[in-house]
Amino acid sequence: MTNKKQIAVLAGDYIGPEIMSAGLKVLEAVSKNNQFDYEINAVPFGGAAIDETGDPLPDSTLEACKNSDAVLLAAVGGPKWDHAVKRPEQGLLEIRKDLNLFANIRPTVISSATKEYSPIKITDPVDFVIVRELTSGIYFGQPREKTSTMAIDTMRYTANEIERVAKVAFEMASHRRNHVTLVDKANVLATSKFWREITEGVAKNYPEVEYDTSYVDTASMKIISSPAQFDVILTENLFGDILSDEAAQITGSLGTIPSMSKGKTGPALYEPIHGSAPDIAGKKIADPISMIKSVAMMLENSFGRGDMAIQINQAIDEVYKKGILTPDLGGSSSTEEVTNLIIKSIQESSEDYVTNNVR
Ligand SMILES: NC(=O)C1=CN([C@@H]2O[C@H](COP(=O)(O)OP(=O)(O)OC[C@H]3O[C@@H](n4cnc5c(N)ncnc54)[C@H](O)[C@@H]3O)[C@@H](O)[C@H]2O)C=CC1
């Protein structure tokens, strides 16, 4: 039995393989410096898997993920498969459901290094996470149907589905700034009224955590006008999907935001929050930061290597400081140039560490 950490790698489609390659190069570099032993198991997923096997989530891919210590995913989908019988995005929903990854954590941080890339005026520090319910709600509810004269989707939540993700949000807040905001549409939707009932019950177990609520339309405005007021935003699947892309944009680019999806047991999955960006695929300009930060999140949360995550994140700050950035952040560098500079910074920081230790 090997004690190497097993990582399932799902590169996916369009820019997926480009940014995954960047993420794996950084993982290799930081691991060499820190005696971290791992094995990669690259498996087909999404459109690439449809081309190979006819199914976006082949059984063998799901098995590989279940047998791993963590899953790294880039992005799937795109015009090539928009009319497939089963689209790549369906594979994405299935893998989340099959691994029971009900809590999706999406961070929004505007640091001193990234402040100048934000399109909004920042006065106070911005550092919040969206805890998005990931395996239920309107993306999964039945009935779902479309005929030539009508269509229906169903938003459905059980008490257990709300309670377990609410606990994740309150636990996180208790290790952060003790504040949870439930975002919903409780002035209209029965499911949102139910979310409030259940979440209030969970909040009672966390008296030190301030708990408030916001309607989703207002919350989407506040994310732009006063983002510093948020610590942990708890919300259902569809609202979290939309709000997290909006929140990403206030940091400068969607192409820089990672995420972690986790359940109660089993491997967690780490992926950028964006899609496969077909409009820039093949141009060698995809921003690798979202994928590289996903690697850092994996090292910290699945492997207890917060030290390695810090080295990666400090190296990312360096590319911001030097302005070696891809066009989404106003730069003119390639995916490879950004990745190489991040690797160089990691290597230099470990040389400094050795030198300082010797002294
Ligand atoms: N988790 C996943 O695999 C997701 C897959 N999708 C799928 O991706 C495909 C494309 O969807 P879109 O609506 O275009 O959303 P998208 O997130 O792929 O792209 C939106 C915009 O952001 C830019 N962008 C995204 N990531 C970037 C990066 N790393 N560097 C630089 N720019 C970046 C794109 O060029 C595009 O202009 C669709 O098939 C969609 O269903 C969408 C969201 C999530």
Ligand SMILES: CC(C)CC(=O)C(=O)O
């Ligand atoms: C298939 C979609 C639900 C993927 C997406 O947009 C996301 O997870 O952010």
Ligand SMILES: [Mg+2]
């Ligand atoms: Mg999305």
